[in-house]
Amino acid sequence: MTGRPPGKIRIVAGAHRGRRLKVAAGTAVRPTSERVREAVFDALGPVGGSCVLDMFAGTGAMGLEALSRGAASCVFVENDPAVAATLKENIAALGYQAEARVLQLPYEKALLGLSDREDGFDLLFVDPPYRILPAVEVVLKPLLPSLLADDGVVVVEGSRKTRVDLGRTPVFDRTYGDTRITMIAMRRGAR
Numbered sequence: 712m713t714g715r716p717p718g719k720i721r722i723v724a725g726a727h728r729g730r731r732l733k734v735a736a737g738t739a740v741r742p743t744s745e746r747v748r749e750a751v752f753d754a755l756g757p758v759g760g761s762c763v764l765d766m767f768a769g770t771g772a773m774g775l776e777a778l779s780r781g782a783a784s785c786v787f788v789e790n791d792p793a794v795a796a797t798l799k800e801n802i803a804a805l806g807y808q809a810e811a812r813v814l815q816l817p818y819e820k821a822l823l824g825l826s827d828r829e830d831g832f833d834l835l836f837v838d839p840p841y842r843i844l845p846a847v848e849v850v851l852k853p854l855l856p857s858l859l860a861d862d863g864v865v866v867v868e869g870s871r872k873t874r875v876d877l878g879r880t881p882v883f884d885r886t887y888g889d890t891r892i893t894m895i896a897m898r899r900g901a902r
Contacts, residue, residue: 725779761833831860
């Protein structure tokens with residue numbers, strides 16, 4: 712939703728439960744709703760100690776929710792300068808400057824650069840503008856083995872009508888209103 716008023720997005724659980732996140736005014740940011748975030752984290756289970764990658768981070772709601780619930784670190788990727796500035800404010804407001812890193816890059820460059828990491832991410836959130844999700848899948852699919860840890864999980868948010876194909880069978884695929892959440896586990900050797 713465009714132009715959602717600031718203060719309408721809150722952390723659902725963990726150390727910062729109830730804290731409000733700012734939304735960059737005048738941008739096309741579509742924050743993941745509290746209801747959907749709660750369902751995602753219920754399905755994921757404990758995330759304590761996880762290394763997280765939040766692509767198309769926007770407000771940072773998914774990555775900040777993970778940090779609030781005990782994740783060790785989060786890399787946020789957000790290319791829009793105004794949105795990235797608000798994201799940094801949200802990180803600072805919750806005191807996660809040491810645990811968070813913001814990359815202001817196009818998603819293709821960020822994914823390629825991050826795929827060179829020695830350790831993979833335990834959790835990868837992908838929530839692009841719905842119209843570009845097919846293009847994101849093309850870039851992401853071959854990089855998943857190098858981006859994710861051996862037991863890592865990718866969570867993709869798309870429109871209700873979207874079917875995600877990352878070459879593996881989803882372990883979770885549900886719709887919430889107009890939103891579809893698909894989770895894929897990276898179990899090595901699994902298809």
